[in-house]
Amino acid sequence: AQSVTQLGSHVSVSEGALVLLRCNYSSSVPPYLFWYVQYPNQGLQLLLKYTSAATLVKGINGFEAEFKKSETSFHLTKPSAHMSDAAEYFCAVSFTGTASKLTFGTGTRLQVTL
Amino acid sequence: NAGVTQTPKFQVLKTGQSMTLQCAQDMNHNSMYWYRQDPGMGLRLIYYSASEGTTDKGEVPNGYNVSRLNKREFSLRLESAAPSQTSVYFCASSGLVYEQYFGPGTRLTVT
Numbered sequence: 273a274q275s276v277t278q279l280g281s282h283v284s285v286s287e288g289a290l291v292l293l294r295c296n297y298s299s300s301v302p303p304y305l306f307w308y309v310q311y312p313n314q315g316l317q318l319l320l321k322y323t324s325a326a327t328l329v330k331g332i333n334g335f336e337a338e339f340k341k342s343e344t345s346f347h348l349t350k351p352s353a354h355m356s357d358a359a360e361y362f363c364a365v366s367f368t369g370t371a372s373k374l375t376f377g378t379g380t381r382l383q384v385t386l
Numbered sequence: 387n388a389g390v391t392q393t394p395k396f397q398v399l400k401t402g403q404s405m406t407l408q409c410a411q412d413m414n415h416n417s418m419y420w421y422r423q424d425p426g427m428g429l430r431l432i433y434y435s436a437s438e439g440t441t442d443k444g445e446v447p448n449g450y451n452v453s454r455l456n457k458r459e460f461s462l463r464l465e466s467a468a469p470s471q472t473s474v475y476f477c478a479s480s481g482l483v484y485e486q487y488f489g490p491g492t493r494l495t496v497t
Contacts, residue, residue: 281426304484315390315476315488316429323484362428366484373419373444374486376428 274299276365278377286385291335291350293380295363298344305346306364306374307337316362322346333357358384388412390489392477398495399467407462407492409477415487417480418460419444420452422473423491429476435460467496 279294297303304323308316320331327339333356337348346363363377393408411418416437421429431444435454449471451463460479464471472495478486 306485308488313491315490316478317488318485321485373431373434374429376430378426378428 274303274365274367274375276363276375276377278363278380280380281378282381282383284383284385285353287355288352291348291353291357291382293348293361293363293382295337295346295348295377296344297346297363297365299365299367301367304366305337305339306366307331307335307346307348308362308364309333310360310362310379312359319348319361353382353384355384355386358382390477390479390487392475392489392492394492395490396493398497399464400497401468403467404463404465405467405494406464407475407477407494408459409461409489410459411477411479411487412458413479413481413487414457415479415481416457418454419478419480419486420450420460420462421476421478422446422471423476424473432462432475467494469496472496 275298277296306321307319310316320329322329322339330336335350360379360381362379364374366374390411419434420432423429430446433452435441438457453461475492477489480486
């Protein structure tokens with residue numbers, strides 16, 4: 273069965289520092305992979321997605337993620353954190369033929385400090 | 387173009403009461419979903435509808451029912467609310483490219 277693991281429920285970085293949020297998945301078939309962001313009291317917004325094209329995917333707000341099949345990982349990065357990046361981030365995986373069902377990780381709350 | 391809309395935004399129920407959460411999308415998407423979000427557990431799929439006229443159980447369907455009224459609307463019903471159903475409920479929809487678009491959520495408290 274497919275699953276998604278996000279390492280670290282809370283991550284704190286200084287403004288201007290590198291952001292690295294980790295996501296690993298288990299799958300026996302090629303997945304589609306997504307990162308979503310949730311700001312307080314809002315719904316989820318798509319940051320970026322991997323759908324078997326380029327392994328390095330660029331998203332909104334300066335975020336990017338790299339699909340590494342050998343490591344079954346899809347980590348999210350941003351070179352320089354901004355205070356407005358403080359939010360909860362969810363990694364999700366989907367598989368073909370599953371009516372686009374997504375399996376979500378448990379989320380990582382990113383705190384950005386001055 | 388409103389995307390995915392949900393009503394109500396907030397609701398407080400007493401144990402045993404019933405209610406229906408409404409969801410509508412204007413993106414002509416075939417698939418629609420209901421999730422619940424609880425602290426530390428991410429989003430868990432309650433029910434989904436791959437297309438108009440079909441519905442299927444997700445990971446946590448017990449205590450819920452759904453209706454895909456037409457292509458635009460997908461409602462979630464709690465027949466007899468329990469405190470364990472206190473949560474934030476999200477509706478989502480998707481087209482042919484697997485990414486899902488989410489509504490703003492309904493915050494439900496059952497006392």
